[in-house]
Amino acid sequence: MDAPFGGVNMIFFGDYLQYSPVLDKPLYHIHALAQQYNERQIEMQCAQKIISQINCVVELNQQMRTEDARYLELLTRLRDGKSTVEDYQLLCTRVIGAPNLKISLQQEPWSEAPILVFRNTLRTQLNNRVVLNKAIETGIRPVVCVAQDYIRNKAIDDSRLRKAILELPDNKTEHLPGYLPLVP
Incomplete structure (x- = not known):
């Protein structure tokens, strides 16, 4: 059978608001066209094509990982690239x-x-x-x-x-x- 995942229904769990992969690009990154692709670029393109075929998304919008509102706000600013000096100072209090x-x-x-x-x-x-x-x-x-x-x-x-x-x-x-x- 020539269908994604062999035609079997799949359920994926993930955090699309995660930080970008270290030293890599996220799946939604658009790669420039090239005449020749390396193996990693081909894998990324295949993954993008499979992900684009997902036809139902359930978005959970209640954050359940932390009850610390101040820390959650820090993480939100960090994700958006809008960290403050106060955020840095708070993180410094948590260094072991x-x-x-x-x-x-x-x-x-x-x-x-x-x-x-x-x-x-x-x-x-x-x-x-x-x-x-x-x-x-x-x-x-x-x-x-x-x-x-x-x-x-x-x-x-x-x-x-x-x-x-x-x-x-x-x-x-x-x-x-x-x-x-x-x-x-």
């Missing part, structure tokens, strides 16, 4: 200093707070720290799930290559980590 990182993440309110970061590597480090803190708190040993990578349907035999692939940052592996620590 490196010496206090371990202690702060174990204490309220930081132990339950969403944390915004600019780099995937920092996000991964913070998530790993949360797993370790939870393991210490519960007295349960963390379990580390290790990715099983294949090349042409064959497991990787070369230990150096396997180690290098496992240690790639997850923004290079479609956000699939090589190592995923968990507390059962």
Whole structure:
């Protein structure tokens, strides 16, 4: 069958008011015509064509992520590119200093707070720290799930290559980590 998604009805969830992708263009970006396209540009054009075929949209307009009105207003201005000095000062009050990182993440309110970061590597480090803190708190040993990578349907035999692939940052592996620590 030559229909998007094999003719199967699909439901998509997303936030069209998200910040633009880091070092990339959003799907709605119009690309200039070129005589030759690279693989990424072709993928983007295919995705745009599929998205343009969506025929029903339900827009949820009640924000449910934060009850902090001041912070929500800050995020709205940030999204619109209209941040203020006061916004910057508010964000500075939420920065965790490196010496206090371990202690702060174990204490309220930081132990339950969403944390915004600019780099995937920092996000991964913070998530790993949360797993370790939870393991210490519960007295349960963390379990580390290790990715099983294949090349042409064959497991990787070369230990150096396997180690290098496992240690790639997850923004290079479609956000699939090589190592995923968990507390059962």
